[in-house]
Amino acid sequence: LALDRLRTKFKDRFINVGIAEQNLINISTGLAMEGFIVFAYGISAFISMRCYEQLRINLSLFSQFRNINVNLIGVGSGLSYDISGPSHHCLEDISIIRTLPNFILFSPSDYILTEKFTKFAISVKKPKYMRLDGKPLPQIYNSIRSINLENGFYELIEGEKVCMVSTGFMTHKALKVANKLKNKISVGVIDVFLLKPINEDLLLDSLKKYRYIITIEEAFINKGGLDSIISNLLVSKAHNIRLQRIGFNDTHIFTVGNREYLHRLHGLDEENIIAVIEENS
Structure with missing residues (x-):
């Protein structure tokens, strides 16, 4: 539903690459190198693992000498997609992303933290991975201002x-x-x-x-x-x-x-x- 709203409101800034995570990272990197702020969205297990070589070369390596503001949004962390089975479980993403130099790794527990990090991500020109749950989580934090x-x-x-x-x-x-x-x-x-x-x-x-x-x-x-x-x-x-x-x-x-x-x-x-x-x- 959220993606549908974005697709409708920002038609000229929404690209659906299909089930092709490796190409998603290639396109995102190219756009970022041209100065765009990119948010790349996919299922956690796939956006963190299926395209690992692209994450390592295009984002981790290149960002050491170029400003690359690519923000990976992984939805379905942990056992969010419980009944979908082990192909969709994502129990490895923290370990995997932590091995990549120059990456920032964020794991919010509610929407307040998610909003705070999204605003932060716009101004920080580094690759980032934000791992989201597959279901809405109850609010924990009272306000954005209270969080450092x-x-x-x-x-x-x-x-x-x-x-x-x-x-x-x-x-x-x-x-x-x-x-x-x-x-x-x-x-x-x-x-x-x-x-x-x-x-x-x-x-x-x-x-x-x-x-x-x-x-x-x-x-x-x-x-x-x-x-x-x-x-x-x-x-x-x-x-x-x-x-x-x-x-x-x-x-x-x-x-x-x-x-x-x-x-x-x-x-x-x-x-x-x-x-x-x-x-x-």
Whole structure:
């Protein structure tokens, strides 16, 4: 529906390249090199993986010596397209995009953050990847002005000993868990929305008051995602803090079911997260 409105309102600025992600990046790069601000939209699993060579050469490499303002909009991150199966699941995009020099990686948890980053993206002449959920997410943030994008994260709830660190859709689950436990255990929630670059010193300042950190993400764990970001930070600068990773193990998901059903099968449901927190509090 949103694309239909754009197509109708801006006919001379809307190009449908078809199911051809590699060509999408080629066209986007050419337009950006001519000075255009480009937004390239596609399904997360395809725009981050099917055209990886074009992302690496056309955007990552060229942007090191040219101004290239191409903004990749990946819709359907994580298990958004739950029943579509593993071809449409996107559990690797954070890891993959983080390997590309000169890229900015943004993972918003609501539309306020999305709007803020879109305005930021117009003026920053670098390649960017914004990973969106496949379904509308409830609002978390009150206003655009309250958010400093360069900080890269926001501590939504300040806890005592335990803190959940999440991104995107899973931040909503972290908030639900924290609210369920609030009368028993004070659990912090940090929403990391800028996954590259990372403001390590500022993030560490928020983490070091906790004894136990739990990363929660719709991604393969130990593969360069949010958990790896936090792990690298703790190992190098705060090795006294314990870390627990909640995500998907090293296997594709062929089981058919909705998102919550798949979460229960793989330990990302609220009940399991609560059990992990209670066991380690």
